[in-house]
Amino acid sequence: MSRVRGIFKRGTVYWIQYAGPDGRIVRESAKTKSIREAEYFLACRKKDIIEDQARIIIPKRILFKDFAVQYLRWAERQKSYKDKRNRMNQLITVFGNLPLNMFTSHLIEQYQSERLETNRPATVNRFLSLLKHSFTKAVEWDMASEETLKKIGKVKLLHEDNRRLRFLSKTECQTLIETCTPHLKPIVIVALNTGMRLGEILGLRWEQVDLRHGFILLDKTKNGERREIPINSVLRATLEAIPHGPESEYVFVDRNGRPYKSVNTSFPTACKRAGITDFRFHDLRHTFASHLRMAGVDIVTIKELLGHKTLTMTLRYAHLFPGHRAEAVSVLEERLSGTDDKNMDVLHKN
Structure with a gap:
């Protein structure tokens, strides 16, 4: 046979x-x-x-940029929409013309490596997480294959080290303010005096600023909770000096009345002129909290001002005021030494 x-x-x-x-x-x-x-x-x-x-439904040759438009339309009502839109726009500049089913693990890992040259692992992870989630929707909408999703899913998130605590000295703060361009200067002063995040500052509206009662009200924060930030004299003078009319909804706007989207160019330039290295805008928030702690402000108050949901994140500033332990023991010593005799008398009488 x-x-x-x-x-x-x-x-x-x-x-x-x-x-x-x-x-x-x-x-x-x-x-x-x-x-x-x-x-x-x-x-x-x-x-x-x-x-x-x-x-098996064979997905059409859909480009990433075309899919991204539909994904952002779907994400429009989410609280995190602005962040997703900003990140997605950056992803489009890299992968825009690439068909969805051409994405590979190697391609994403290359992207990770390139971004790590200028970004922290935490930042790179936010982009990867967005990619992974968007491809989950692409498969759900029959725009990409399960195989492509598996390839992207194999790429692991980077290890994040959130212990970094970089802050400026008083002298560095003043030098930085002096080197800022006119539009950047008030933004930096607000950051140093409130500890607000960049997104909160650029999105700040005049209706949230109460100069009469002396506070800024943040109603849409990262952790979803409202918080009030007191306005000190430096901050008051800065805000009062910013011109605004009835048509100006936002506090920080360009010459056309549109709110600033970022400080990606102006802030690094100011730092360079001031001779400040290894410093990000978010570190101004650390500077705010660090100087409060060194001035003896308690951790719980700093937590409330920063808008942290738990004390875990705020405790990174605890070591900046080692004197609080000595003060605590001194208070106890005074209390005990002042009441010892009376307490002993009561005990003897009983």
Whole structure:
């Protein structure tokens, strides 16, 4: 009998060989000593593959930039929409013209490495998380294959070290303010005197600023809770000096009345002129909290001003005022030494 293609013998049992759905060669035992039964088994396997492939929806050649438009439209009502939009726009500049099913693990890992040259692991992770989530929706909407999602899913998030605590000295703060451009200067002063995040500052509206009662009300914060920030004399003078009319909704706007989107160019330039290295805008928030702590302000108050949900994040500033332990013991010493005799008298009487 002539040899049948895809069927071979191992001992006395016939085996079959065929190409699987992904093109890889599959070999398995037909569990029979009959060539006819082996042929039938092979034919059934091939038929199953053809039928399965017919049921698979092959996504069209959709470019990442076109998909991104639909994803952002879907995310429009989410609280995190602005962050997603900003990150997605940056992803579009890199991957915009790439078809969704051309994404690979190697490609994403390369992107990670490149971003790490200028960004912290935490920042890079936010972009990767967005990519992963967006591709989950792409598969759900039949715009990308499960295989592509698996490839992206294999890329692991980077280890984040959140212990960094970089802050400026009083002298550095003054030097930085002096080197700022006119539009950046009040933004930096607000950051140094409130500890507000960049997004909170650039999105600040005049209706949130109560100069009469002396506070700024943040109603849409990162942790979803409202917080009030007192306005000190320096901050008051800065805010009062900013011109605004009834048509100006936002506090910080360009010459066309539009709110600033970022300080990605102006802030690093100011730092360079001031001779300040390894410093990010977010570190102004650390500077605010660090100087409060060094001035003896308690951790709970700093937590409330920063808007931290728990004390865990705020405790990073605890070591900046080691004197608080000595003060605590001194208070206890005074209290005990002043009441010892009276307490002893009471005990003796009882």
